[in-house]
Structures are given as C-alpha cells and as structure tokens.
Amino acid sequence: MTGATAGRDVFGAVQLGYVVVESDRFADWRRFAADAIGLHVDELDRDTMRFRLDDHVCRFLIRRGTAEDVTAAGWLIGDHETFDIVLARVHEAGLPVVEGTPHECALRGVERLWRFPGPNGMATEIFTRAQLTADPLRMLQSGFVTGGAGMGHLALTARRPEQVRAYYASVFDARLSDWIQENIAGLGLRIRFLRVNERHHSVAVAGLNGLPLNPIRTSIQHLNTQVVSLDDLLAAYGRVTEHGFRMQWSVGQHSNDRELSFYCVTPSGFEWELGWDPIIITPELEAEWAPRTYDSISIWGHTQVGAAVGQRLAQLGHAVGSLRHDDPALVTPWGRGR
Structure with a gap:
C-alpha cells in the first residue's frame, strides 16, 4: 500500500454484513433456516430466498444454482471515506x-456494492449502506447479536493461510486475536483468528500443519451466528436433530473466545455454528490485547457426532485436488507478511 491508503487504519469501521449462497436445495434450506436454526425467511421467488436476523432486510441471500457453496461475503464499511480507502x-x-448491478444490490438489500476476488473463490463485496426494515421478525429465536460487530464470523481452510491472513490485514486492517493448534478429525491444524472490530474474530483461517493442502470442498468450513440467550442455543440444538439435519459437533465451549456453541451441517455441506456469549474485545481490552496460542479448540464438549469414514476420504480427495488450483485473490503485492 502507498500514499493515503497506507496511513489510515480502518479497523473498527468494518463488519460482516451478509453472505450469498448458491444452492439447488431450496426446500431443505427453507426447513433448515426456519424450522431448525429458527431464522426469519422471505421467499422472493422460486429462485431467491433471504434470511433475516435483525432489522437488515437481508443477512443471507440464497440463489438457485449448482455450486452448493458460499459464493460471496458482503462487508459493511462504516463511512464513505473508509470505503474509498479500502477500494483504493x-x-x-x-x-x-x-x-x-442495481438488481444485485436490491437482492442484497444494499444501496451500492463493489465486488473483487476473495480467498477460496469466494467474492468479497463491500458496501456502505444496508436497507433496514421495521417489519416484525417471524422467527423461533428471541434474537441475534449483530450491531456494530456484524452478523457473525466466517471460518475457512486454505493452502496458504499466511497469505489469507495478509489479504484481510491489507484490505481491512484485520488484527490477530490468537492461534489454536489442534487435531480435528485426524488433521493437524493451525488456526488464525482475525478481528476487524470488537468481535473476537470475524474471520478464522486454518491451515494443515506443514502441508499446502485444503481438505474442504466449500469456500468456507463454517459460518457463525450468535444468539442472545442460552435457552435459544439449546432449543435450536434440539430442533436441528428433530428435523433430521446432521449435527457435526455437540455443544461445547471454545478455549479462546469462550463462546458456547454447536456445529451442524447445512444443506449445501458447509457447517453452521450457532453460538452464545463469546468475549467482546472492548476498547479497554483492545489496548492491552496480546495474541496467545491455545493447544485445544475447546475447553469442554464439541464432540464429533457420528464419525464418517466417507467424509474423511472426501476430504483427502479435495486436499489432493487443491494442489491443482491457485487462488487469484492472493496473487497480490501484499505477499506473505503481516
């Protein structure tokens, strides 16, 4: 970065605003969102659904297609000056x-947006103004924690996680919260947790220890939303299993951000983490925060539900196949630093 873009730290003026999913499993997604997780669902037409968590008209946009994946993440930039810096x-x-296009903006409930390549083929979209609505929420949850910290976080695996970290540090001035070293489903992982505001992390980036492989088919491994009460969390856990969706990891508590959560599998194959009560990095904590390394992802719980040999074989196949693909979003002057 040079000139004006190098001198201004945009940390705190960025938040995760929405996610775009392409799927052909609309009936399953509607059941999963409304009946299991407990979201507000708006069906716009046979090819378009939106999910709400709060007064934003769109937090999740589901478009019909064959990818079965998250295709874009929308980031809300707090003001036009910061927006110009990021774009520069x-x-x-x-x-x-x-x-x-105006149609794309309308579907996402934003005034205007700009799109550029992001890690793992997931586009990064930035915008400054979201459309809000006073229409009452029709959902099973009593509420979600959003506000200035955004709607949640994304977690992804990468062949070159240090470059993914450099991407978010260079675009959004993301700061390192901490690391976790862990063995998950037989895979040795080092996970970097990056924050762009007071949320402990808006992006988590995992890499296989010593191996430039990505075992995950989808652009993200999971996304996270945060409910306002423990009762909401536990009720959703029961609904997920009652409605026949696969639970991946049981309720547990993370070691670094102390969030209680569970992980279930979405109709498109990536996981959805529903969480409650993580730590918030207040300005007072921010002033003295120092990253540390944890040797386990959880203090307790988060037990895998139903070990799947087929899943591990599929991960191996995706890992080998990932060697054949470069990530155009990471071929930048930002390099491997930060």
Whole structure:
C-alpha cells in the first residue's frame, strides 16, 4: 500500500454484513433456516430466498444454482471515506473490481456494492449502506447479536493461510486475536483468528500443519451466528436433530473466545455454528490485547457426532485436488507478511 491508503487504519469501521449462497436445495434450506436454526425467511421467488436476523432486510441471500457453496461475503464499511480507502487498496493490489448491478444490490438489500476476488473463490463485496426494515421478525429465536460487530464470523481452510491472513490485514486492517493448534478429525491444524472490530474474530483461517493442502470442498468450513440467550442455543440444538439435519459437533465451549456453541451441517455441506456469549474485545481490552496460542479448540464438549469414514476420504480427495488450483485473490503485492 502507498500514499493515503497506507496511513489510515480502518479497523473498527468494518463488519460482516451478509453472505450469498448458491444452492439447488431450496426446500431443505427453507426447513433448515426456519424450522431448525429458527431464522426469519422471505421467499422472493422460486429462485431467491433471504434470511433475516435483525432489522437488515437481508443477512443471507440464497440463489438457485449448482455450486452448493458460499459464493460471496458482503462487508459493511462504516463511512464513505473508509470505503474509498479500502477500494483504493484493492485497486493498488491489482485485483479486478466490478460494481454490482442495481438488481444485485436490491437482492442484497444494499444501496451500492463493489465486488473483487476473495480467498477460496469466494467474492468479497463491500458496501456502505444496508436497507433496514421495521417489519416484525417471524422467527423461533428471541434474537441475534449483530450491531456494530456484524452478523457473525466466517471460518475457512486454505493452502496458504499466511497469505489469507495478509489479504484481510491489507484490505481491512484485520488484527490477530490468537492461534489454536489442534487435531480435528485426524488433521493437524493451525488456526488464525482475525478481528476487524470488537468481535473476537470475524474471520478464522486454518491451515494443515506443514502441508499446502485444503481438505474442504466449500469456500468456507463454517459460518457463525450468535444468539442472545442460552435457552435459544439449546432449543435450536434440539430442533436441528428433530428435523433430521446432521449435527457435526455437540455443544461445547471454545478455549479462546469462550463462546458456547454447536456445529451442524447445512444443506449445501458447509457447517453452521450457532453460538452464545463469546468475549467482546472492548476498547479497554483492545489496548492491552496480546495474541496467545491455545493447544485445544475447546475447553469442554464439541464432540464429533457420528464419525464418517466417507467424509474423511472426501476430504483427502479435495486436499489432493487443491494442489491443482491457485487462488487469484492472493496473487497480490501484499505477499506473505503481516
């Protein structure tokens, strides 16, 4: 970065605003969102659904297609000056930038958006103003924690996790919260947790220890939303199993952000973490925060539900196949630093 874009720290002016999913499993997604997780669902037409958590008209956009994956993550930038800084950084890095069409903006409930490549083929979209609604929420949850910290977080695996960290540090001034070293389903992982505001992390990036492989088919391994009460969390756990969706990890508590959560599998194959009561990095904590390394992802719980040999074989196949693909979002002057 050079000039004005290098001198301004945009940390705190960025939050995760929405996620776009492409899927052909609309009936399953509607049951999963409304009946299991407990979200507000709006069916716009046979090819479009939106899910709400709060007064934003769109937090999840489901579009019909064959990818069965998250295709874009939308990041809300707090003001126009910060937006211009972020956009200039992307231009300086040489990434192609396109403006969203009026129809794309309307579907996402934003005034305007710009799109550029993100890690793992997931587009990064940035916008400054979301459409809000006073229409009452029709959902089974009593509420979700959103506000200035955004709607939740994304977790992904990467062949070159240090470059993914550099991407988010260079675009959004993401800060390192901590690391976790863990063996999950037989895979040795080092996970980096990155924050862009007071949420402990808005992005988690995992890499296989010593191996430039990605065992996950989808662009993200999981996404997280946070409910306002423990009763909400436990009731949703029961609904997920009652409605026949696969539970991946039972209720447990994470070692680093202390969030209680469970993980279930979405109709498109990536996981959904529903959590409650993680730590918040207040300005007082921010002033003295120092990253540390944890040797386990959980203090207790998060036990795998139903070990799947087929799943591990599929992960091996995806890992080998990942060697044949470069990530165009990471071929930038940002390099491997930060």
